[in-house]
Amino acid sequence: MFEDRIGQRTNGLKGFWAVLAMAVLLGGCADMGQQQQQPEPDTAAAASPSSDAAGANAASEQPVATAPVTRVVTKTTYVRVRRGDTLQRIAQKHGASVKDLSAWNHLKPNGHLRAGQSIKLVSKQTIAVQAGGAANSAANAAGSREVAAEVARHANSVTLVWPAHGRVVELFAPGATRGIEIAGKAGDPVIAAADGKVMYAGMGLNEYGSLIIVQHNKDFLTAYSHNRRLLVKTGDTVHQGQQIAEMGSENNDRVAVLFEVRRDGKPVDPMPYLPSSPQS
Template identity: 60%
Template structure:
């Protein structure tokens, strides 16, 4: 029955597909048909609202595209290395990758940074201009360009996804097929929870009690990640997020310890995220 749900919704809106995928496994092992029905109804209502909002954004994007275009400009800033900094931490702080840091600063893969060292950080800014070439104030038009790009990415089929660690704590609960949905990473209240890869937030809320405060990010047509038990959500449904960007604060909502339950799903099914994560931890 669960599989048929996935097949039906794949031809519909992505937000609804994600909601059904999570709902199907969140209710595994729960007793009482009425409780399952109530949870499913609440889930469906939240998904419908998200889908409606997404449709409105797409319509607005199409309208904006007719009268505007985007121009990308490059800006270089400098970061002074602090005590305890590593390339990975600096990359997270500046929403970039270690590979980018190495390239911008002409460093080798084995390079180490020292306190007081200055690193170049290169950022790109997209400016929206009207048909006459004049800049348009940042807002709906600029956001629409990013939404269109991410919509294309999330609709693209992919055989894999490259993930970064969503939190820095120890893995206290490993993935066990058929028994757990992901891995549990421990930490302290308020520790940052970060997006494991670029994507679009398909759900951010507390509609599923078992998960507490939950965020679902879709990365492409086949892969999505979920982050549960958060203390505070820093993104909302429809936001575009980038790898390493903080999306929540760690907490213990509907859980016995402070941690984040991190799930990776392929075609709606939970899979072990460990093979997709880098082996080294900073």
Template identity: 55%
Template sequence: MRKRFDRTLLASLAGAWVALAVSGCANVGQPNAQNGAATSANAASGVPAANATGAASGDPAAAAPLSIGASDNTPLKKSPPLVYRVRRGDTLARVAQHHHISVKQLQAWNGLKASARLKPGQVLHVASPETVRAATAAAQSAAQRASQATAQTSAQASTQSAAPAPDPTEVREVTQETRRHASNVALAWPAAGSVVEAFQPGETRGIEIGGKAGDPVRAAADGKVMYAGTGLNSYGSLIIVQHNKDFLTAYSHNRKLMVKMGDIVRKGQQIAEMGDENNSRVSVGFEVRRDGKPVDPLPYLPQGRG
């Protein structure tokens, strides 16, 4: 965050704050807390799936053999069919020849006599019991992986929504406070790390508080989220919280945003995960702005640390 003071960027941020304050609580898109919805594998349930092998030959025995497969986010490879549904005119010899097996194997796998006549719609096993067991085990493994991925996604979503929503009374109180003028604001530290870069008038816009990727970034005071996104250069994923008509705080370089524009946040509530977006190290860039101008955050924070 050590840069020469960028007047154009300052004007952009101040302008964005004013515009957002006027525009109200319209939602804007942000990285899903997540920033990730997550992709899960769909496992086969054992219901045969159509295979068009040999359909172009015109041979009735070549019509739509059935197979069991599974998907685990990798391209589905063509696998030999496990079962075949008999069509009119099929014989044991023709079905065996089409699936590259012997008539004796076809009889053994299906408990058929040599004189057996096939009926349309009859389902025949065209793979050995060992192959069927291996395919079933693979499908079950894929289903288990898919279940675990779904459970993990659900757990993450539950964690992200764990913070209770403020009740209507709190919303009214915070909203009223944002409409009042104030000569001061009492802030809490937004992160647990140490100050790795101090405020320098004309050179920096705030302070940097170091930490590890994923560390919680918390609201420094009650307020309303006026911006949450990545639209301002050099800030990375940025959150701006208005506390009253004179003071706002900004939190930049986040890995993940956990609030959106218009949200009411309470002091100490987690609003983001620490990251290094548009920065050379993992930290949260913390700014205090009074009337749109950056000021040293330290006088507004509890002493004895940093």
């Protein structure tokens, strides 16, 4: 069985990148198609007095712009502990209190930290949005712009959260497995490990079953395989912690999500990029 898994992972590598390349190509073609199919303006209608009147009426019916209001949003990030770090030092560096850090991470205030451990930071940010129904769309647009900027830049690392709560039933092994498998029950949530753009969502590879690929920056992407149901589509912007799929057993002999981290196209061990446990 283990040899079968190795063969599937190895044979799936070329197909994985072929699917991703096709997704990028199709995305570009779709944009071009939309541009080419734009209708020509109707000059006759534009010169018509009735259309002028209709335009004036439509303009008068448009809602009056409202003044922007402020909105407080909560953001969760993770930092990796370096040798010699303490909770007090991390708290001072990031403008938090030791008490809050301890509570967020279920640690004792004087507890020992180990190098490589992930520490959760929770912050509140105030953003300006339009009042009324435009508030959510304005906030979403701002979030999408931030993610797009991050996806477009190079990065030396990526801070991830666990894509599922469950037991790790298969570890990463260079040349043998290309990620880790986290077991669970059919329908359990699979979440985005970090903000990013969905580069692919579909059934393009038999070895992977129902697959989602999320690009986080120019150097890192994550992949989520064997899902029962996909909740996002190619081109979507996703945020860390957002549910993107339901766990399943598509083209797999158990209910689990195969989670991969790839840096510059090469599979790397996801564990160093994740908090110490799925419950962290």
